[in-house]
Amino acid sequence: MNAQTDILQAADVTFAYRPGEPVLRGVSISAAAGRFTCLLGPNGSGKTTLLRCLMGQLAPSCGAIALGGRALRDYRPRELARVLAYVPQQPASSLAFSAGEIVLMGRYAHGGPLGLAGPGDLTVAREAMKMTDTLGFAARTLDELSGGEAQRVMIARALAQQPSVILLDEPTSHLDIRHQLNIYRMMRRLAHDWPMAVVCVSHDVNVAARLADELVLMRGGLVVASGTPDETIRQDLLSQTYDVQVDLIATPDGGVPMVRAK
Amino acid sequence: MIDAGERPSHTDGAAAPKPSAPAAPAAPDQTPVRDQAAPATLSLPRLIGWSAAMLAAALAVGGACTLVGVISLSDLTRQMWESRALLMLTAGLVGASLAAGGLALQGLMRNPLAEPYILGISSGAGVGVMMGLAATAKLSLPAWASTPVLAFLGAMASCMAVYLVAQRRGRLDPYSLILSGVIVNIFNGAIMLAGNLYIDPNRIADMTYWATGQLSDATPRSLLGVCGACIVAGWAALLANSAAFNVLGLGDDVAGSSGVRVNRLRLVTFGAVGVMTAAAVALAGPIGFLGLIVPHICRMAFGPDHRLGLVVTPLAGAIFLMIAETLCRSLGPALRLGRVPVGILTALAGGPFFIFLLRTRFRGASA
Numbered sequence: 143m144n145a146q147t148d149i150l151q152a153a154d155v156t157f158a159y160r161p162g163e164p165v166l167r168g169v170s171i172s173a174a175a176g177r178f179t180c181l182l183g184p185n186g187s188g189k190t191t192l193l194r195c196l197m198g199q200l201a202p203s204c205g206a207i208a209l210g211g212r213a214l215r216d217y218r219p220r221e222l223a224r225v226l227a228y229v230p231q232q233p234a235s236s237l238a239f240s241a242g243e244i245v246l247m248g249r250y251a252h253g254g255p256l257g258l259a260g261p262g263d264l265t266v267a268r269e270a271m272k273m274t275d276t277l278g279f280a281a282r283t284l285d286e287l288s289g290g291e292a293q294r295v296m297i298a299r300a301l302a303q304q305p306s307v308i309l310l311d312e313p314t315s316h317l318d319i320r321h322q323l324n325i326y327r328m329m330r331r332l333a334h335d336w337p338m339a340v341v342c343v344s345h346d347v348n349v350a351a352r353l354a355d356e357l358v359l360m361r362g363g364l365v366v367a368s369g370t371p372d373e374t375i376r377q378d379l380l381s382q383t384y385d386v387q388v389d390l391i392a393t394p395d396g397g398v399p400m401v402r403a404k
Numbered sequence: 405m406i407d408a409g410e411r412p413s414h415t416d417g418a419a420a421p422k423p424s425a426p427a428a429p430a431a432p433d434q435t436p437v438r439d440q441a442a443p444a445t446l447s448l449p450r451l452i453g454w455s456a457a458m459l460a461a462a463l464a465v466g467g468a469c470t471l472v473g474v475i476s477l478s479d480l481t482r483q484m485w486e487s488r489a490l491l492m493l494t495a496g497l498v499g500a501s502l503a504a505g506g507l508a509l510q511g512l513m514r515n516p517l518a519e520p521y522i523l524g525i526s527s528g529a530g531v532g533v534m535m536g537l538a539a540t541a542k543l544s545l546p547a548w549a550s551t552p553v554l555a556f557l558g559a560m561a562s563c564m565a566v567y568l569v570a571q572r573r574g575r576l577d578p579y580s581l582i583l584s585g586v587i588v589n590i591f592n593g594a595i596m597l598a599g600n601l602y603i604d605p606n607r608i609a610d611m612t613y614w615a616t617g618q619l620s621d622a623t624p625r626s627l628l629g630v631c632g633a634c635i636v637a638g639w640a641a642l643l644a645n646s647a648a649f650n651v652l653g654l655g656d657d658v659a660g661s662s663g664v665r666v667n668r669l670r671l672v673t674f675g676a677v678g679v680m681t682a683a684a685v686a687l688a689g690p691i692g693f694l695g696l697i698v699p700h701i702c703r704m705a706f707g708p709d710h711r712l713g714l715v716v717t718p719l720a721g722a723i724f725l726m727i728a729e730t731l732c733r734s735l736g737p738a739l740r741l742g743r744v745p746v747g748i749l750t751a752l753a754g755g756p757f758f759i760f761l762l763r764t765r766f767r768g769a770s771a
Contacts, residue, residue: 194657197657197660197661198660198661199657199660199661219660219663219664219665220663222661222663223661223662223663224663226661227661227662228657228658228661230654230655230657230658234654234655235653235654236514236515236653237511237650237653237708238707238708239650239653239708239709240444242444242445243444243445243650243709244654246445247650247651247654247662248662250647250648250651250662250663250664251662251663253647257646257647257648257650257711258445258446258447258448258451258711259445259446264445280444281444296658299654299658303662309661
């Protein structure tokens with residue numbers, strides 16, 4: 143995790159929606175290709191706000207965010223979209239587009255004036271769908287898919303942007319445990335095999351600890367701790383982050399222990 | 405199943421013990437992956453084909469309606485041909501403008517009930533037109549200059565009012581949107597009535613007639629030219645953003661991170677729809693519901709893609725209003741009703757359609 147491979151670097155980021163009430167109070171994190179990072183913390187700890195700063199939707203009042211060695215705010219929207227992609231919490235389309243067409247919308251920033259898909263765009267979209275196993279329902283609309291399938295379509299759409307960084311905002315909060323695990327496995331695989339930097343806001347400590355390469359624990363707009371799951375899944379750090387006493391329970395496979403609130 | 409596939413995870417320490425879950429049957433509706441399948445999408449031949457077909461249809465309907473108009477009056481003079489052709493041109497421009505405006509607003513607001521008339525943009529332009537007429541009378545300004553400009557200012561003021569009232573932190577609640585449209589409509593209606601009383605109490609009847617929305621075969625060519633140019637320019641601005649409207653359907657954050665300048669798109673759309681609605685109202689008064697009906701029919705026929713929709717919907721709107729106007733001119737006298745303003749016909753057809761949308765599609769979308 144040396145500085146050269148960190149494609150996304152946020153240093154000392156401060157942000158406030160209302161003056162005097164900072165949501166982020168000097169947060170520094172980084173993301174590198176080949177690394178799957180999860181942001182953990184209680185509600186209101188600033189995870190989503192940090193993500194929105196990282197994707198350029200919010201401008202931090204202090205601190206700097208650099209993407210590929212260049213200040214994030216210097217990127218034009220289309221240019222940024224070719225480097226960085228985003229997956230929302232809840233997949234939704236107000237229009238009845240098919241999954242395939244939604245994935246092709248990821249090509250918006252690569253497209254010409256008419257915005258029609260060329261052969262290259264179709265190839266990229268097909269690859270993205272193959273990687274997320276969504277080709278089988280390319281012709282169906284989001285409404286006709288299950289929550290997990292729809293979320294995979296949204297991930298495929300983000301991949302069609304051919305980004306180096308992908309940011310996800312609690313992508314599994316409405317999914318059952320099997321689909322949740324599937325999505326986390328997919329993110330891990332994307333980070334390692336593509337390779338790209340994957341940063342995911344997460345609400346589930348155990349799944350994140352099991353599959354992420356790095357955890358960032360946040361509380362009250364500050365980073366409590368960051369590091370590998372082995373370094374961060376500690377009673378004292380988790381208690382401090384979530385403000386609740388926790389037990390660590392050894393797992394049968396001897397991996398990162400399970401976290402249970404007391 | 406994502407991890408049953410072709411790319412085994414090679415690194416895993418943490419995920420080493422694979423649970424048996426992936427072996428369980430997948431969702432019952434899952435079909436096998438077809439590797440060679442390409443996502444179906446709008447192709448250039450399809451876009452050009454449908455656009456050309458709709459353009460040809462619009463020209464044919466325009467010609468046919470002109471012919472019907474001339475023959476029904478059995479007046480084959482050159483003047484009659486010209487006046488009927490101009491009437492159909494006016495109808496076509498107004499219809500195209502309102503249909504495109506409806507589609508763009510629905511796309512921008514992710515709300516199937518948005519439309520210039522329902523949102524009070526038409527009545528805002530109406531206030532402008534009324535002031536334009538007053539200015540023309542009192543200051544002897546040329547109508548083609550004052551009317552469209554004031555109509556545009558009125559339309560934009562209403563646009564902004566509706567948006568600001570309905571939005572909460574940039575998000576538009578569908579019900580607030582419709583409600584703020586109703587409020588702005590009532591407000592504009594009151595201004596129009598009051599203004600008209602003040603200007604000339606004897607013209608209330610005229611104003612009522614104008615406010616139903618009707619087309620004139622005696623529109624000054626200068627006014628038609630200016631308004632036509634405004635409509636074409638607005639349409640071009642919307643067309644240039646047609647792909648962005650599709651992406652916007654996925655939400656502001658997804659659209660923004662895909663490269664869409666969401667705020668700029670909002671400004672361009674409001675500006676373009678304001679200009680187009682103002683021009684339409686300056687030509688024909690407020691014609692309601694066309695901007696609701698036509699985009700919905702086109703979505704059913706051509707799908708949700710704005711790249712095709714923003715071409716075919718305005719042309720369909722033109723066809724719709726040309727036929728409606730011809731029906732009004734032919735049926736009105738035949739039923740001994742005198743001249744029936746076309747706005748009455750569109751409102752009579754559109755009201756039930758609006759209720760139908762509210763009760764069926766829209767309920768599903770908001771649940």
